[in-house]
Amino acid sequence: MHELTYVVKVQQPRRDWENIYHRAESAFEVLSKHYSLEPHRRGHFKTRNCGVAIGPGSSVRGILYLSYLLLSHPQAPHLLSESEAESEIHAEFIREVEQYVRHFTGMFLPRHLACIKFTTLSISFSSFVDA
Amino acid sequence: MKQYTDLQVELIAINCLFRAAFPDSPFCAFTMNMGPETVCIGHRDFWNLVYGTCPIGALGPFNHRTGGHIILHEPKVIFEFRRGDVMFIPSGAVTHENVPIAEGEKRYSFTMYTAGGLFRYIWCGLRTVKEVRETDEDLYTRYVAEGPGRWEGGWKRYSTIDELIAQARGRIL
Numbered sequence: 001m002h003e004l005t006y007v008v009k010v011q012q013p014r015r016d017w018e019n020i021y022h023r024a025e026s027a028f029e030v031l032s033k034h035y036s037l038e039p040h041r042r043g044h045f046k047t048r049n050c051g052v053a054i055g056p057g058s059s060v061r062g063i064l065y066l067s068y069l070l071l072s073h074p075q076a077p078h079l080l081s082e083s084e085a086e087s088e089i090h091a092e093f094i095r096e097v098e099q100y101v102r103h104f105t106g107m108f109l110p111r112h113l114a115c116i117k118f119t120t121l122s123i124s125f126s127s128f129v130d131a
Numbered sequence: 132m133k134q135y136t137d138l139q140v141e142l143i144a145i146n147c148l149f150r151a152a153f154p155d156s157p158f159c160a161f162t163m164n165m166g167p168e169t170v171c172i173g174h175r176d177f178w179n180l181v182y183g184t185c186p187i188g189a190l191g192p193f194n195h196r197t198g199g200h201i202i203l204h205e206p207k208v209i210f211e212f213r214r215g216d217v218m219f220i221p222s223g224a225v226t227h228e229n230v231p232i233a234e235g236e237k238r239y240s241f242t243m244y245t246a247g248g249l250f251r252y253i254w255c256g257l258r259t260v261k262e263v264r265e266t267d268e269d270l271y272t273r274y275v276a277e278g279p280g281r282w283e284g285g286w287k288r289y290s291t292i293d294e295l296i297a298q299a300r301g302r303i304l
Contacts, residue, residue, distance in 0.1 A: 004289040007203065007225070009210070009218040021215040025190045028239040032165035045169045051160025052142060052149045053178075054248040054259075075259045077142055077149060077249055080160065093163065094152055097241070103217055104186040104243055105155040 013103065020099050027096035034089055050090055053080050132157045134288070135183070135245055141253050158186075158243035166191065169238045170229045173204060179223035180247040182285030188217040191237040198232035223247065254281075 013020075035046040054077045082090060135157035142149040142159065152161065164171075169191075179185055193199050195213040202209050204226035212218070212229075220227060222244065232238050248259070255263045255274060263271045290298070 003291060004286065005292050005295060006286075006289055007206070007208075007218065007220045008295065009212075009216065012213075012215050012217075017215060021190055024241070025239065028163070028165055028190060028241075031163060032167065032239075035165060042171045042174050043169070045167070046165035047169075048163050048165070049160060050163070051152055051158075052249065053160060053246055054252055055178075055246075075262075076257075077145065077252060079148065098153065100188070101153045101161075101241070101243075102155060104188065104241075105153060105157065 010103070017103075020103075024097045024100035027093050030096075031089065031093050034086075048090075049080050050082070051080060052077050054078070134250070134285075135159075138245065138250060138253060142249065145257065153243075156243060157245075159245040159249060161241065161243045164240040164242070166239050167237045168232055169240045170199075170231050171227065171240075173202070173226050173228040175224065175226050176222040176244060178246050178248070179221075179244045180250055180285075181223040182221055182282065182288075183223060183245060183247070184219045184289075185222035185242055185244045186217055186219050187222070188215075188241045190214060190239040190241065193232040193236040193238045198230050198236065199238055200230040202228045202230065204228075 031048075032046050035048065037044060037046055040047060055075055139149075139151060139157065139159065149159075151157075151159065169189075176185065187201075189195075189199060189212050191214060193214065195211050195216075199212055200209050201212045201218065203220065206225070209230075222242070229238075251260050252258070256270065258267075260271075260274065263274060
């Protein structure tokens with residue numbers, strides 16, 4: 001009980017959760033029509049990242065290019081690349097899943113979520129290379 | 132999570148467009164895995180902060196008894212992961228994958244994360260580690276020397292089961 005817990009599975013909320021995640025599933029269904037299957041290192045399914053990134057592995061979103069240039073060097077943090085059309089599609093997706101995502105972030109708000117299952121991992125500090 | 136929200140404040144100070152896509156979220160980025168059969172092969176998300184946590188949620192009509200299970204390699208754990216379930220794991224440190232789902236079933240997943248490079252950028256005074264290594268020997272030496280402390284300190288930020296239960300009940304131990 002005194003060991004640190006690295007993995008937590010969160011209890012599904014009782015009220016309305018089914019409706020909330022069904023709405024998120026519909027948003028995924030709509031979004032997936034805009035993308036095609038491409039193999040990648042995690043498997044063979046459609047995938048897309050959004051948000052702030054850093055480094056040469058991701059490109060800069062078009063409309064933010066000017067602000068990007070204003071930053072002092074080329075590997076500064078930036079928004080992940082997306083076309084204007086994609087930007088609209090993603091904005092719609094975000095609107096549709098907002099309530100669903102609150103379940104991911106709710107535990108960081110004053111009212112914490114209940115947790116029903118815990119898994120403790122024994123991780124040796126020497127097992128990994130410091131990032 | 133304070134480290135995550137502090138980072139967001141720093142990033143917004145650099146560029147006000149770096150606000151989180153989801154207002155309540157301490158994470159800087161998210162991944163939409165649209166399937167139709169989102170089944171991951173074993174991997175670590177090595178761009179993430181290595182001791183950082185990452186929420187993962189599963190969606191879609193699939194039988195969680197026969198597929199879609201989460202496999203965590205280092206702790207040697209396999210568990211059912213239902214439609215609508217959410218879990219938090221240090222996905223940069225723990226190799227994870229899924230059990231395949233049946234043909235014709237659909238599975239989506241949604242994850243949130245913050246790139247480790249963003250933290251390093253702040254720790255290095257708004258420069259990349261590479262830039263610091265090439266231009267500021269003192270800072271680079273200090274950055275490297277502080278590495279083990281960041282590593283151990285990062286893992287110590289996790290809670291015990293007692294603390295999690297207490298938090299879930301709305302109080303702090």
